[in-house]
Amino acid sequence: MYRAPSTMSLLCLEASARLGSFTAAAQELHLTQGAVSRQVQALEGRLDVRLFTRRRDALVPTDAGRYYLDEITPLLQRLERATVNVTAFKGRGGGLALSVGASLGAYWLIPHLPAFTRAHGEITLNLSTRVGPADFKSGAIDASLEFGDGQRPGLRSDFVAALHLSPYAAPAWVKRHGARVDASTPRTALLNHHTLPDAWEQWFSFEQIDASPGRDGPRFEIMAMALNAAVAGLGVVLLPDYMAQDMVQAGRLQRLSPRTWRYARGYYLVYPEESQRLPALQTFRTWLLGLSQAEGAQTDPTATP
Template sequence: MRRNIPSLQGLLCFEAAAKHLSYTFASQELFITQSAVSRQIQQLEQFLGLSLFTRTRHGVELTPAGQQYYKSIKPLLLGIEQSTLDVMSHKGLGGTLKLGVVPTFATRWLLPKLHRFNANHPEITVHLETSTKPFLFNEHIFDAAIYAGTQQQIDHWPGTQTHFLMKEDVVPVCSPQLIQQYFPHAQMVDDFSYDLTDDQLIQLPLLQQTTRHGIWQEWFEMCQIPHPKPYDGQRHELFSMLAVAAHHHMGMALIPQMLIEQELIKKELVIASRRRLEGVRSYYLVHSSQEITPIIQKFVDWIKQELENSSFFDKY
């Protein structure tokens, strides 16, 4: 059966003209004549049976159908180009893993360890793109994603397979200077931690996470501490932002230990209480519901091995 796919040259001419809203600029980008661009777009419009552009005094504008079509094919053409470059660079061996990942996990946990995956699998190149929202595989050209969410969110993520990685447990942390400011005689119980009393904990200013409004209330309830204002304090979206604010003595934040190992080692942050809140969120590796590829399987195996060999901080 003949497939309903127009010529690639026609799509490239349309994409360039839609990007610049100009046949002239499209011809310069593609190194062909303006008349060739116009002819290719006419043939594409005949194939589709509709108009993609309307002419104006200053060039061309996309029709509503043209806008929709441009939005749809742009990432697909980019994917074809990237796949072509990947197979050329790898000479048919190995390949590329295009991975979506939540920002703080990417910068604080994954990237510092990724060199070990590269050493074990030099035939695989990993490309990372970050987002705080669920990755839609039908809209983004991703092979897989690492996402922090609830089991309910994972269950309602259509067309995917998931691999559980770990729970997102959080502990209260702040700068040692903040503790000394409020409690100059407080003593550390080990190299990384204090064990502040309930009365001391409720005196420290709080730092809130924008997307998890009730997290401090959950922690205080777990500890059976009646905090008068558990929702007060500066709000920041990402764990990395909370870590910076805490480092600059702005307050106490709830952050997963695995994301602040370097701050703990350098004594930029300390654990204010060893009581951790087992979060309802967990980290998952997610990919489409199609059969898992050898490249994704290698990455899943590697990341699970890294978690098994995780830092001693996770054992605190």
């Protein structure tokens, strides 16, 4: 009967590869250099493959070693987090490592988090941010609240909210160029963000405006940068209401259309299959979907606007 390698042998392998030395790994793991070396040799014997090329100045993982490390490192990180959580919270809560888009996190999620922490003080949220789909291979995150189409092979995706957009500009810009976005609006005044590269073309189609092609305005990596560019008077930007409303109330932005257009993609809670068993993720998922429903954001993203 096959038996999986021991956790200690995997820890010795990971530390030796990361530190490039059996000696350094032994110091970190509070073992002798010989014990670490024997653990790795036993693992190589069980797998019948060399995991390291031994050099005088360093250990270098072989191709097989790099592949094996890529597979086991996330598992070891999850094991460490599970141990910390069960020790600290006795299985009743724990930490949840969540990746979230920068603009969605700052303008929508974080303002709602005080209510979550009051209701679920047993859970500690650890937030990180990135642009684009989250990478779960490192094992550093449990779930991601991200923008997309919900089609992530090998991952579960729960639809959270649609993205509704309208055009906004600074009052000073409106005074110079008018309070409508139409075919006469300079293309160079149309502010863009990387996540919605075709947004303006689709907006013109939605409004049935025959806009001639031309050089668009500046392109920004995230929505928050495009918002601030519009506030500074650089042009017009398509934004969701949750991002623009504070600036509108402060008199720093003005909405240029009474209509709202829904983008084809939306926001999803994405996580690996194994993460769904985490009590903290189950609790957060239930709260998040309930929040979305309460705000009326649970609109079918495939429906016709």
